Amino acid sequence: MNGEVCLPAGFAALEGFVAGWASPTTAARAARRSASTPAEREAFFAAAAPLLEAAMAHLDSRPLAELDAADKRLLALMMALGHVQMAVEVHREMEPQHAALREAMVITRSVSDLV
Amino acid sequence: MNVEARMAFRPPVDQTAWLGSDPIPAKAYYDPEYYEAERKAIFCRSWLQIGHVCELPEPGSFIRRELEFADASILIVRGKDDVLRGFHNVCTHRATQLVRDAEGRANGFVCPYHMWNFGLDGRLRSAPDFENFFLAKEDCALKQVAVDSCGGLIFVNLSPASAPPLKEFLGEYLVDRLARTPCARATEFSEYVYELDANWKLDYDNFQESYHLKFIHPRSGAATFTPENPFGYPESFGFHGPHRTQMFWPHVDVDAATPTQKLIFGAGARFAMEKGLMPNPTNREYYALFPNFFLFGSPTQHFSHTVYPLSARRSRGVIRIYWVGPAQSASEMLAREYSFLVVRDVHSEDVGVIRAGQRGLNSGVLEHLHFQAMEGLCRHLFNVSNAMVEEYRREAAGTGDAA
Ligand code: FES
Numbered sequence: 057m058n059g060e061v062c063l064p065a066g067f068a069a070l071e072g073f074v075a076g077w078a079s080p081t082t083a084a085r086a087a088r089r090s091a092s093t094p095a096e097r098e099a100f101f102a103a104a105a106p107l108l109e110a111a112m113a114h115l116d117s118r119p120l121a122e123l124d125a126a127d128k129r130l131l132a133l134m135m136a137l138g139h140v141q142m143a144v145e146v147h148r149e150m151e152p153q154h155a156a157l158r159e160a161m162v163i164t165r166s167v168s169d170l171v
Numbered sequence: 172m173n174v175e176a177r178m179a180f181r182p183p184v185d186q187t188a189w190l191g192s193d194p195i196p197a198k199a200y201y202d203p204e205y206y207e208a209e210r211k212a213i214f215c216r217s218w219l220q221i222g223h224v225c226e227l228p229e230p231g232s233f234i235r236r237e238l239e240f241a242d243a244s245i246l247i248v249r250g251k252d253d254v255l256r257g258f259h260n261v262c263t264h265r266a267t268q269l270v271r272d273a274e275g276r277a278n279g280f281v282c283p284y285h286m287w288n289f290g291l292d293g294r295l296r297s298a299p300d301f302e303n304f305f306l307a308k309e310d311c312a313l314k315q316v317a318v319d320s321c322g323g324l325i326f327v328n329l330s331p332a333s334a335p336p337l338k339e340f341l342g343e344y345l346v347d348r349l350a351r352t353p354c355a356r357a358t359e360f361s362e363y364v365y366e367l368d369a370n371w372k373l374d375y376d377n378f379q380e381s382y383h384l385k386f387i388h389p390r391s392g393a394a395t396f397t398p399e400n401p402f403g404y405p406e407s408f409g410f411h412g413p414h415r416t417q418m419f420w421p422h423v424d425v426d427a428a429t430p431t432q433k434l435i436f437g438a439g440a441r442f443a444m445e446k447g448l449m450p451n452p453t454n455r456e457y458y459a460l461f462p463n464f465f466l467f468g469s470p471t472q473h474f475s476h477t478v479y480p481l482s483a484r485r486s487r488g489v490i491r492i493y494w495v496g497p498a499q500s501a502s503e504m505l506a507r508e509y510s511f512l513v514v515r516d517v518h519s520e521d522v523g524v525i526r527a528g529q530r531g532l533n534s535g536v537l538e539h540l541h542f543q544a545m546e547g548l549c550r551h552l553f554n555v556s557n558a559m560v561e562e563y564r565r566e567a568a569g570t571g572d573a574a
Pocket residue numbers: 262263264265266267282283284285286287
């Protein structure tokens with residue numbers, strides 16, 4: 057990291073996760089989750105989950121169309137958190153088997169692509 | 172969960188008694204000859220769900236859909252008169268497929284081979300050096316398929332001459348309910364697609380019974396299992412001609428959700444409330460439209476699944492989650508992402524057992540399969556499709572005798 061600030065004020069704790077997790081499309085977020093290690097998922101979840109409520113409050117202070125680039129990165133991170141939450145809290149040690157089965161399900165369109 | 176709020180649950184086993192209790196011939200789920208009869212008796216004659224009106228927003232909008240079971244490529248087009256029409260994507264000169272794009276907007280369709288030019292209504296508008304043919308332009312229109320829509324869903328029928336009107340096929344109850352779903356008002360959707368080594372009925376049946384939930388979705392489905400309804404069975408079934416419905420048991424265990432899930436689901440529910448989508452009688456109803464489509468109600472959005480047969484032992488599925496209006500806020504977008512990924516996650520858990528089921532069937536070792544009373548929807552699908560196959564075989568034999 058070059059120390060550049062990529063996220064809105066208040067979310068500095070997540071700066072280190074932007075490069076790895078702030079993917080703009082649903083398919084990329086799903087692929088990132090499936091390619092991640094348990095340690096990567098747990099570190100991201102532990103950092104991001106406690107900030108979810110604050111992130112939603114910050115991002116909802118403006119209409120979606122008016123979010124700037126930093127806000128969009130934060131939103132992408134929170135959407136990635138959704139994916140990782142399923143792995144960390146629901147599937148747990150079964151996540152690798154689930155990742156293999158999810159491969160068959162090819163995402164062809166998403167309303168939450170930020171591009 | 173609040174103990175006082177718990178209600179007694181009685182599985183509606185008596186509602187499927189009329190379907191009978193015979194074992195089901197296993198061949199119907201793997202035999203190429205049986206599939207060949209199904210293809211002709213069912214898929215080449217029935218109304219099939221193929222898209223949504225939000226994909227064709229303006230005159231000139233078109234979508235192309237591949238129906239592999241018929242080797243057919245179909246164009247659905249919104250005409251200048253706003254009417255939806257369906258055509259085979261086949262040039263009437265020498266059969267070249269006209270359109271390669273999966274969707275788009277056009278003023279007409281020009282064949283890449285010799286530039287025959289067709290209007291949005293399928294008529295041949297012009298063709299180079301047409302005087303040299305021995306033909307009238309009026310006889311060169313694109314071949315039509317029947318198209319109609321209900322509740323926003325677009326259906327096609329490959330046998331336009333014999334197709335009953337769509338609304339007659341669906342029946343009054345379903346026409347009324349489909350019109351009231353959020354899907355009927357949907358403006359956008361997320362989608363994923365899969366191909367699977369499984370007979371179309373085996374694949375589809377997985378989504379018609381709750382018997383497996385507890386074993387295949389022990390964690391992702393945890394909220395569905397409550398002490399009074401440990402299998403998460405539906406509270407009632409409905410049968411409507413070849414179609415069927417079920418009503419889900421509404422008393423889920425909300426405490427099964429983690430704080431993160433509660434935050435995201437809470438946002439989703441808030442937006443659905445604001446859009447007037449809750450409460451809605453269709454929110455926990457499941458609509459299985461014969462032969463290969465279902466729409467699954469939920470309080471915040473509806474998702475659909477179409478299973479296209481590819482062969483006796485392979486199918487392709489298209490899953491969509493429909494939304495009313497674009498997301499207005501970041502939380503709404505997050506809630507949509509999460510709903511979509513949860514459906515895909517839960518569905519992925521089914522894939523392994525469906526594949527394993529087909530491998531078992533292919534061995535040919537079983538003569539019969541068995542459906543219990545709460546797998547009545549699977550039995551109904553078999554009964555309806557098998558009756559059509561038998562009718563078709565009688566017809567074919569009759570034709571043979573006459574010849
Ligand atoms: S095949 Fe289409 S113009 Fe010749």
